[in-house]
Amino acid sequence: AQTVxxxxxxxxxxxxxxxxxxxxxxxxxxxxxxxxxxxxxxxQMILVIRQEAYKQQNATENRFSxxxxxxxxxxxxxxxxxxxxxxxxxxxxxxxxxxxxxxGNLIFGKGTKLSVKP
Amino acid sequence: DTEVTQTPKHLVMGMTNKKSLKCxxxxxHRAMYWYKQKAKKPPELMxxxxxxxxxxxxxxxxxxxxxxxxxxxLNLHLHALQPEDxxxxxxxxxxxxxxxxxxxxxxxxxxxxxxVV
Numbered sequence: 159a160q161t162v163x164x165x166x167x168x169x170x171x172x173x174x175x176x177x178x179x180x181x182x183x184x185x186x187x188x189x190x191x192x193x194x195x196x197x198x199x200x201x202q203m204i205l206v207i208r209q210e211a212y213k214q215q216n217a218t219e220n221r222f223s224x225x226x227x228x229x230x231x232x233x234x235x236x237x238x239x240x241x242x243x244x245x246x247x248x249x250x251x252x253x254x255x256x257x258x259x260x261x262g263n264l265i266f267g268k269g270t271k272l273s274v275k276p
Numbered sequence: 277d278t279e280v281t282q283t284p285k286h287l288v289m290g291m292t293n294k295k296s297l298k299c300x301x302x303x304x305h306r307a308m309y310w311y312k313q314k315a316k317k318p319p320e321l322m323x324x325x326x327x328x329x330x331x332x333x334x335x336x337x338x339x340x341x342x343x344x345x346x347x348x349x350l351n352l353h354l355h356a357l358q359p360e361d362x363x364x365x366x367x368x369x370x371x372x373x374x375x376x377x378x379x380x381x382x383x384x385x386x387x388x389x390x391x392v393v
Contacts, residue, residue: 191378201364203319203384210379249318255378263332263374264382266318 164267181250189255282385299367
């Protein structure tokens with residue numbers, strides 16, 4: 159079975175600084191997708207960034223980028239120029255490729271709570 | 277419009293009550309989901325509807341009964357709940373079911389905070 163591990167329950171960063179959140183996963187599949195979701199106090203889960211396993215290039219979305227190390231099964235999220243609005247719970251998630259059944263659904267890590275200090 | 281709207285935002289119910297949670301999306305998505313999230317935990321999948329048919333039930337107790345009246349609406353009917361069912365219930369939708377398109381993004385609502393007393 160696939161598992162997702164986030165080893166940092168809490169992280170803190172100074173406003174305008176850079177922070178990296180860690181995520182590792184375990185799978186025997188070759189076709190899969192990785193996601194970072196953000197859940198602020200408003201409770202809504204928001205997709206931050208997505209990575210296709212078949213793509214070697216790391217995904218980037220404005221101030222958010224990932225370091226995808228497929229061999230190491232590592233998928234870390236880097237937030238540059240941190241802003242107060244980045245404070246939230248961040249969940250790393252895994253999904254198998256195009257297969258049937260519940261194995262196609264999101265498997266979440268336990269989350270990392272990010273605080274941003276002014 | 278990229279919104280998934282959930283009502284109510286908060287709900288307190290007794291163990292003998294019957295209540296319903298409502299979820300609505302107008303993005304033309306063909307897959308809709310119910311998740312349960314306990315405090316400081318990740319969301320746990322409960323049900324998946326694809327093309328308005330129940331595709332996945334993750335062994336959820338029968339006191340939770342989902343319903344998909346049309347392609348835009350998803351309900352979760354609650355009956356005879358227990359205090360341990362208190363949680364945040366999140367609804368989500370995606371353009372296609374994940375087994376048809378693995379890269380599909382799930383859009384989440386803000387959830388209903390349920391307290392069972």
